[in-house]
Amino acid sequence: MAGSIGGSFDLTPSSxxxxxxxxxxxxxxxxxxxxxxxxxxxxxxxxxxxxxxFLRRMSAEIPSNSDLIKWTEEGRLHTKYxxxxxxxxxxxxxxxxxxxxGTCVFRKGQTVFLSxxxxxxxxAKGIISGVGxxxxxxxEQQFQVKFYNASGSPFTQTTETVTAFVxxxxxxxxxxxxxxxxxxxxxxxxxxxxxxxxxFEIAGSDMAQIGWVEVETDGGMSxxxxxxxxxxxxxxxxxxxxMMMVEHVEAEANSxxxxxxxxxxxxxxEGMFAAIEARGxxxxxxxxxxxxxxxVILNRLDKQGSIAENTLFTxxxxxxxxxxxxxxxxxxxxxxxxxxxxxxxxxxALNLGxxxxxxxxxxxxxxxxxxxxxxxxxxxxxGGAVNGVMVPAGTMNxxxxxxxxxxxxxxxxVRYRQSETENRKYKTWITGSAGGASNSDLDAMQVHFxxxxxxxxxxxxxxxxxx
Numbered sequence: 106m107a108g109s110i111g112g113s114f115d116l117t118p119s120s121x122x123x124x125x126x127x128x129x130x131x132x133x134x135x136x137x138x139x140x141x142x143x144x145x146x147x148x149x150x151x152x153x154x155x156x157x158x159f160l161r162r163m164s165a166e167i168p169s170n171s172d173l174i175k176w177t178e179e180g181r182l183h184t185k186y187x188x189x190x191x192x193x194x195x196x197x198x199x200x201x202x203x204x205x206x207g208t209c210v211f212r213k214g215q216t217v218f219l220s221x222x223x224x225x226x227x228x229a230k231g232i233i234s235g236v237g238x239x240x241x242x243x244x245e246q247q248f249q250v251k252f253y254n255a256s257g258s259p260f261t262q263t264t265e266t267v268t269a270f271v272x273x274x275x276x277x278x279x280x281x282x283x284x285x286x287x288x289x290x291x292x293x294x295x296x297x298x299x300x301x302x303x304x305f306e307i308a309g310s311d312m313a314q315i316g317w318v319e320v321e322t323d324g325g326m327s328x329x330x331x332x333x334x335x336x337x338x339x340x341x342x343x344x345x346x347x348m349m350m351v352e353h354v355e356a357e358a359n360s361x362x363x364x365x366x367x368x369x370x371x372x373x374x375e376g377m378f379a380a381i382e383a384r385g386x387x388x389x390x391x392x393x394x395x396x397x398x399x400x401v402i403l404n405r406l407d408k409q410g411s412i413a414e415n416t417l418f419t420x421x422x423x424x425x426x427x428x429x430x431x432x433x434x435x436x437x438x439x440x441x442x443x444x445x446x447x448x449x450x451x452x453x454a455l456n457l458g459x460x461x462x463x464x465x466x467x468x469x470x471x472x473x474x475x476x477x478x479x480x481x482x483x484x485x486x487x488g489g490a491v492n493g494v495m496v497p498a499g500t501m502n503x504x505x506x507x508x509x510x511x512x513x514x515x516x517x518x519v520r521y522r523q524s525e526t527e528n529r530k531y532k533t534w535i536t537g538s539a540g541g542a543s544n545s546d547l548d549a550m551q552v553h554f555x556x557x558x559x560x561x562x563x564x565x566x567x568x569x570x571x572x
Contacts, residue, residue, distance in 0.1 A: 154340070155340050155343065155344055156344050156347070156348075156475045156476040156479055156482065157343045157344050157346065157347040158347075158475060159347060159351065159418060159474060159476065160347050160350060160351075160517065160519060160560075161347075163416070163496055163515075163516075163517050164515055164517040164518045164519055164560075165514075165515045165518045165519070166518065166519045166520075166521060166530065167514075167518055167519070167520050167521075168520070168521060168522075168523035168528075168530070169298070169520040169521065169522060169523070169559075170522065170523060170524050172297060172298070173295055173296075173297055174295060174296050174297070174298070174520050174559055174561060175293060175294070175295040176293070176294055176295075176514075176561065176563065177291050177292065177293050177294075178291070178292045178294065178563065178564065179289075179290075179291065179292075180289070180290025180291055180292055181290060183270060183271070184210055184211075184270065184271065185268065185269070185270035186204045186205070186209075186268065186269050186270070187205075187222070187266075187268050188204075188205045188222070188266045189202050189203065189204055189205070189219075189266060189267040189268065189269050190202065190203045190205075190263060190266060190267075191258065191260040191261070191262050191263065191265060191267060192247070192262065192263065193258060193262060194258070194262045195257070195258055195259060195260060195261055195262065196256060196257040196258060197257050197258045198251065198252060198257045198258075199234065199249060199250070199251050199252075200231075200249070200250050200252070200257070200258040200260070201242070201247055201248075201249050201250075202219075202247065202248055202249075202250060202267065202269065203244075203246050203247050204246050204247075204248075205246075206246070207246065208237065208245040208246065209236055209237055209245060209246055209247065209248050210287060211233050211236050211248045211269075211271055212233065212236060212274075212283060212284060212285050212287075213233055213234060213235060213236055213240065213284050214232065214233065214274045214275065214276055214283055214284070215232070215233045215271045215273070215274045216230065216231070216232050216233075216271065216272055216273045216274055216275055217230070217231055217232070217233055217248075217250060217269055217270065217271050217272070218230050218269065218270055218271075218272055219231065219250070219260070219267050219268070219269050220267065220268045220269075221259070221260060221265055221266075221267055222265075222266045222267060222268055223265060223266070224265065226259075227259045227260060227265070228259070229252055229253075229254055229258065229259050229260075230252070230253050230254070231250035231251055231252040231253055232250070232251050232253070232275055233248055233249065233250055233271075234249045234250065234251045235248065235249035236248045236249070296374055296375050296520075296559040296560065296561060297372060297374055297559060298374065298520065298521070298522055298557045298558050298559040299349065299353065299370055299372070299373065299374045299557070299558070299559065300370060300529075300555065300556075300557045301342075301345055301346060301349055301555070301556045301557070301558070302553070302554065302555050303338060303341065303342040303345065303553075303554040304338075304551060304552065304553050304554065305335045305338035305339075305551070305552040306537075306549055306550070306551045306552075307335070307539075307540070307549060307550050308539070308548060308549045309537075309538065309539035309540075309548045309549055309550070310548075312539055312540055312550065335552055338552065338554070339533075339554065342554040346531075346556055346558070347476075348476070348482075349374075349376065349558075350376055350377065350519060350558065350559075350560035351376050351377045351378060351476070351560075352376050352378060353373055353374050353375070353376040353379070354373050354374075354375065354376060354379045355372070355373040355374060355375050355379070356371055356372055356373040374559050374560070375559075375560070375562070376560060377494070377517065377560060377562055377568075378491065378494075378570060380560075380562035380565045380568075381494070381562070381565055381568045381569070381570040382570060383565070384562075384565035384566055385565040385566055385567070385568040385569065385570060386405055386409070386566070386568065386569045386570070387569070387570045387571075387572060388402070388569060388570070388571045388572065389572045391492075392419075392422060392423040392426045392492045392493070392571055393426070393571070394426040394427075394429070394430055395430060396430065396434075396464065399464050399469075400464070400465075402495075402569065403464060403465050403467055405569075406467060406567070409566045409567050410497070410564055410566065410567045411466075412497035412498070412499065412567050413466060413467055413468060414467075414468045414470070414497070414498040414499065415467065415468070415469055415470070415495050415496065415497050415498060416469075416470045416471075416472065416495070416496050416498060417469055417470065417471045417472070417493055417494075417495050418472060418473075418474035418477070418493055418494050418495075418496065419471060419472070419473060419474060419477070419492065419493035419571075420473075420474065420477035420478050420483075420484070420491075420492050420493060421473070421478050422492060423492040423493040423571060424458075424471060424473055427459065427462075427471055428458055428459050431459045431462055432459075459471065460472075469495075474493065474494075477491060477492070477493065490572065491570065491571065491572055492571040492572065493571040494568065494569065494570055494571065495568060495569035495570075495571070496516065496517065496568060497516050497564065497567040497568065499515075499516070514561070514563055515563075516562070516563050516564055516567070516568075517560065517561070517562060517563075518560075518561050518563075519558050519559070519560055519561075520558065520559050520560075520561055521556065521557060521558040522557040522558070529555065529556060529557040529558075530556060530558070531554075531556050532553075532554070532555040532556065533552065533553065533554050533555075534552075534553050535550060535551065535552055535553075536550075536551045536553065537549045537550045537551050
């Protein structure tokens with residue numbers, strides 16, 4: 106029988122600067138015969154409302170003094186071509202092949218393995234006898250192979266596509282060296298920091314108002330209601346710092362954001378979700394809930410960096426799907442709980458949650474991501490929903506274009522603007538003529554918050570986004 110849960114969550118943030126009835130206790134009529142009993146301390150009905158935890162756990166913060174952050178990631182060490190078309194008839198001792206696009210980087214004298222993409226019985230090995238127009242072939246996309254087997258090419262001309270990769274080379278005694286050389290395959294990526302701001306303002310007269318509720322503020326407990334809003338502004342700003350690094354996107358050409366005028370920022374920056382969608386791996390159509398699903402993920406990771414340890418940050422449905430999948434591996438799980446392992450007995454509390462598992466040579470650690478469950482943020486979304494993200498553990502060796510040398514960097518790290526005279530990691534200052542400030546004629550206190558930062562997602566090909 107399905108359960109029914111009543112009530113609803115409050116979607117109205119208490120960030121207004123006026124004392125509204127929906128946010129503050131206003132009914133204190135001491136002339137009434139029956140005075141109300143009041144609690145001095147505010148009750149935290151939503152617990153810890155902040156969602157800023159992901160980047161604190163998974164990233165580092167590194168200063169930068171530039172408007173542009175660039176880094177280089179190593180490319181593949183070996184080259185494999187797919188959808189290669191045979192241009193010579195089957196059984197030919199020497200056959201011509203054409204790659205789908207670009208210039209062929211195979212070289213004369215290298216040994217090549219060729220495999221049919223449609224017939225498991227068709228494969229062959231040969232030596233490359235010519236590449237591109239330098240060896241009088243029709244164009245730069247072609248390479249010529251002489252087969253080691255006497256039966257020649259097993260591939261049907263033009264109708265059977267082939268996968269090809271080089272596994273070595275062979276030369277005769279006294280022969281000249283290899284013709285040509287290969288340059289390192291590098292990918293250069295860049296992000297730009299964005300400026301994030303917020304502000305809290307309270308009139309000087311309102312600062313003299315007596316507060317009726319004891320609230321927690323930056324400096325401890327206080328009875329002044331306006332400090333509660335200041336504290337919440339700071340908490341909200343810190344959440345924005347993380348959400349911007351996770352959610353933000355670069356503005357596309359001819360977009361409305363690019364055309365925005367005035368003081369609005371309009372360039373954007375690449376957040377983690379955008380980086381994974383552009384250069385990483387995505388899982389769509391629900392959540393992986395079986396070992397077969399995770400085997401697909403493992404096969405994908407094998408083709409990438411093969412990072413052995415990974416952390417899954419999940420929403421509630423994804424976390425429960427993993428728990429159910431792992432519980433089902435117990436042969437006694439269907440008929441009841443098995444005892445004996447780890448000294449379990451009938452008097453112990455049953456733990457139906459799992460924190461991690463190993464499949465193949467990969468370790469997966471599971472943790473809830475509050476951001477994906479929060480009812481006022483990504484919790485419960487339908488369009489554009491994200492069920493979780495998989496982040497590799499450890500660091501990556503990259504060439505930092507700014508410092509001009511190789512460096513070890515976490516896969517995720519925040520770069521904030523800083524120089525010898527200015528640190529924009531997290532700035533806060535007070536203006537006005539109230540609350541201790543005396544730098545303007547404004548009869549109010551304004552608390553300003555500012556940060557300028559960007560997120561670097563290194564090796565995004567090792568990340569997974571579950572949508």
